[in-house]
Each structure stands twice: as structure tokens, then as C-alpha cells.
Amino acid sequence: MRVILLGPPGAGKGTQSKKLAKRTGQLHISTGDLLRENVSLGSELGQQAKGYMDKGALVPDELVIKMIAERIAQDDAKSGFILDGFPRTIKQAESLDKLLQEHSLKINYVIYLDTSEGIIIQRLSGRLVCSQCQGNFHAKNMPPKQEMICDYCGGSLYQRSDDNPQTISKRLDVYKDDSSPLIRYYDAQGILKRIDADRDAEPVLEEIVLLLKK
Numbered sequence: 001m002r003v004i005l006l007g008p009p010g011a012g013k014g015t016q017s018k019k020l021a022k023r024t025g026q027l028h029i030s031t032g033d034l035l036r037e038n039v040s041l042g043s044e045l046g047q048q049a050k051g052y053m054d055k056g057a058l059v060p061d062e063l064v065i066k067m068i069a070e071r072i073a074q075d076d077a078k079s080g081f082i083l084d085g086f087p088r089t090i091k092q093a094e095s096l097d098k099l100l101q102e103h104s105l106k107i108n109y110v111i112y113l114d115t116s117e118g119i120i121i122q123r124l125s126g127r128l129v130c131s132q133c134q135g136n137f138h139a140k141n142m143p144p145k146q147e148m149i150c151d152y153c154g155g156s157l158y159q160r161s162d163d164n165p166q167t168i169s170k171r172l173d174v175y176k177d178d179s180s181p182l183i184r185y186y187d188a189q190g191i192l193k194r195i196d197a198d199r200d201a202e203p204v205l206e207e208i209v210l211l212l213k214k
């Protein structure tokens with residue numbers, strides 16, 4: 001099964017897709033994680049992407065589409081995947097459709113995590129990420145058992161440099177302008193499922209799992 005998790009920054013795409021991947025055994029692909037990995041490795045892609053990411057802007061479509069095309073062509077993606085943070089523009093969505101069509105494949109579901117702005121800001125400003133396994137925590141809502149240590153792998157937690165008030169506000173503007181049109185794009189294909197994501201992570205996950213079983 002091929003699933004996209006759609007929603008603004010802070011909707012819980014990362015949290016939900018990681019939990020969903022653990023539960024279902026499906027492959028989780030996050031373009032944000034892949035790009036951050038490239039930045040920390042200092043690869044050519046990382047060097048090209050860093051400036052955009054620091055500003056809260058989108059990395060150019062060509063770079064991200066190429067990166068995702070290479071990733072989904074790998075063997076472990078053959079039986080399906082959960083996409084987190086991709087697509088983020090109509091052009092990316094069209095390229096993904098084309099890529100899949102070439103192999104007679106398609107996206108089965110797009111889960112839209114509907115989230116209000118107050119919740120987004122509260123989640124992003126307290127978010128903590130594991131430097132090793134990319135696990136997500138929240139200083140108040142989902143604190144790790146041991147301060148600044150990942151529950152899953154023991155790695156150290158950090159606050160993402162783009163989770164500051166100024167960059168959060170820019171990322172929300174970018175979402176409204178460039179990414180929110182995807183809601184209509186996938187609704188028109190009849191595969192969009194809307195979920196109230198203002199709630200805690202667990203009930204949201206259960207609803208997604210139920211929905212994918214249908």
C-alpha cells in the first residue's frame with residue numbers, strides 16, 4: 001500500500017508515520033529526514049538544500065523529486081511506503097503520479113491531518129528530535145522518560161533549528177501557499193481522508209489504522 005500523510009508542519013506527520021510504520025511494517029520515507037541527513041553528511045544535495053531549509057522555504061522541486069524518485073526505486077519500497085513531507089507542491093504531486101503510473105502503480109490513500117494553528121505552534125515550539133533515530137518527542141506533551149535522551153535508542157535529543165518562531169511562521173505561510181492546494185488535488189482523485197489531528201497522537205493513530213483497514 002502507498003500512503004501519503006499530508007498536513008501543515010506540526011500536524012504530526014512524522015510522529016504518525018513513524019508509529020504507523022512500526023505498527024504495519026511499512027517503509028517510512030520522510031523527505032525532511034532525508035534532506036537533514038544530506039545536510040549533516042555535507043553531500044552536494046545537502047549543500048544545495050541547507051539555505052532553503054534554514055529559512056523555512058521549500059527546497060526546489062527538481063532536487064526533491066530526484067531524491068524521492070531514487071528512494072522509491074529501491075527494493076525496500078517495492079511493496080509500498082508511507083510518505084511524510086512529500087509531496088509539498090502540485091508539481092511534486094504530479095511528478096509522483098507520473099512516476100508511479102510508469103510502473104502501473106498509484107497512491108491508495110492520502111491522510112490529511114487537519115490541525116489548528118494554535119496547536120501547531122504549541123507542538124513545534126516544544127518538539128524534540130532524536131539525533132540518531134529521528135524519533136519525535138515533545139517537552140510537555142510527549143516527554144522522554146529521561147531528560148533529552150531518546151526512549152527508543154538512547155540517542156541525544158535536540159531542538160530543530162527551524163523550530164524557532166520566525167521560521168515556523170514562514171513554514172506556515174509556505175504551507176498555505178504551496179502545499180494546501182494538495183488537499184483539493186487529492187480530494188478530486190477521491191483518495192483524501194480527513195482526520196482531526198488536534199487530538200493526542202494515540203487516538204489519531206488508531207483512526208488512521210482503522211481507516212487503512214477499510
Ligand code: AMP
Pocket residue numbers: 009031032033035052053054056057058059060061064084085086087088089092162171
Ligand atoms: P520537514 O521535516 O518535513 O518539516 O521538512 C523540513 C524542511 O525540509 C522543510 O521546511 C523544507 O525546507 C524541506 N523539505 C522537506 N520536504 C520537502 C519537500 N517535499 N519539498 C521541498 N522542501 C522540502
